[in-house]
Amino acid sequence: MVFHYFGKYILLLQAVFRKPEKYSIYKNEIFRExxxxxxxxxGIISIxxxxxxxxxxxxxAFQLTSDLIPKSIIGGITRDSxxxxxxxxxxxxxxxxxxxxxxxxxxxxxxxxxxxDALEIMGINAPGYLILxxxxxxxxxxxxxxxxxxxxxxxGGYLAGTASGAVSAAEFIQGLTTDxxxxxxxxxxxxxxxxxxxxxxxxxxQGYYTDGGAIEVGNSSTKAxxxxxxxxxISDYVIAQLLL
Numbered sequence: 315m316v317f318h319y320f321g322k323y324i325l326l327l328q329a330v331f332r333k334p335e336k337y338s339i340y341k342n343e344i345f346r347e348x349x350x351x352x353x354x355x356x357g358i359i360s361i362x363x364x365x366x367x368x369x370x371x372x373x374x375a376f377q378l379t380s381d382l383i384p385k386s387i388i389g390g391i392t393r394d395s396x397x398x399x400x401x402x403x404x405x406x407x408x409x410x411x412x413x414x415x416x417x418x419x420x421x422x423x424x425x426x427x428x429x430x431d432a433l434e435i436m437g438i439n440a441p442g443y444l445i446l447x448x449x450x451x452x453x454x455x456x457x458x459x460x461x462x463x464x465x466x467x468x469x470g471g472y473l474a475g476t477a478s479g480a481v482s483a484a485e486f487i488q489g490l491t492t493d494x495x496x497x498x499x500x501x502x503x504x505x506x507x508x509x510x511x512x513x514x515x516x517x518x519x520q521g522y523y524t525d526g527g528a529i530e531v532g533n534s535s536t537k538a539x540x541x542x543x544x545x546x547x548i549s550d551y552v553i554a555q556l557l558l
Contacts, residue, residue: 519538
């Protein structure tokens, strides 16, 4: 049964990457999806990121009870945990709920109202026209959102640490700049790209194969979020195991 659904997923992706009929139409759709996914999610990502960094800093400072450990290590722990795990993974899980459910419900509604059937009758490659702009928009914008999330998380950690007195500004900045490994940013971007692909394609698959009415559209949105979150966590472990 699992291989049956995976096979349908691969065949759908094959149809998505078929040569477009008219590139100009796809270009306009891609820009619209970039605005929807990127700017539409910027607010929630910003709020979550600031508080993730703040909580990480405060909890790290609480656990450092020994006077032998320099407080500057708080900045380093906040930096590494934010870049490697918290920003890409948690932001992608949030986007799976916001963006993924939206994609699944949009395409699912088009399926149950027979709009996709109408596209196919007109000779349009429906998977490519409906899914490819969302896929490219997600792949372009979600890594950018992760970069913003990393910056805001570190800023939130800095503000929380200095405001609470847990660490001074100089010590936090010293921890941020000490023993920084640039490869961690590359790992975060790889995670963001993989997670963006999972969110958009899994959600589109669930919506495209919706069968029934309004209740089934809701079920498809729910399944899209659940399966995307599970796939994100599994791929997160695989990427960490392979690259770190």
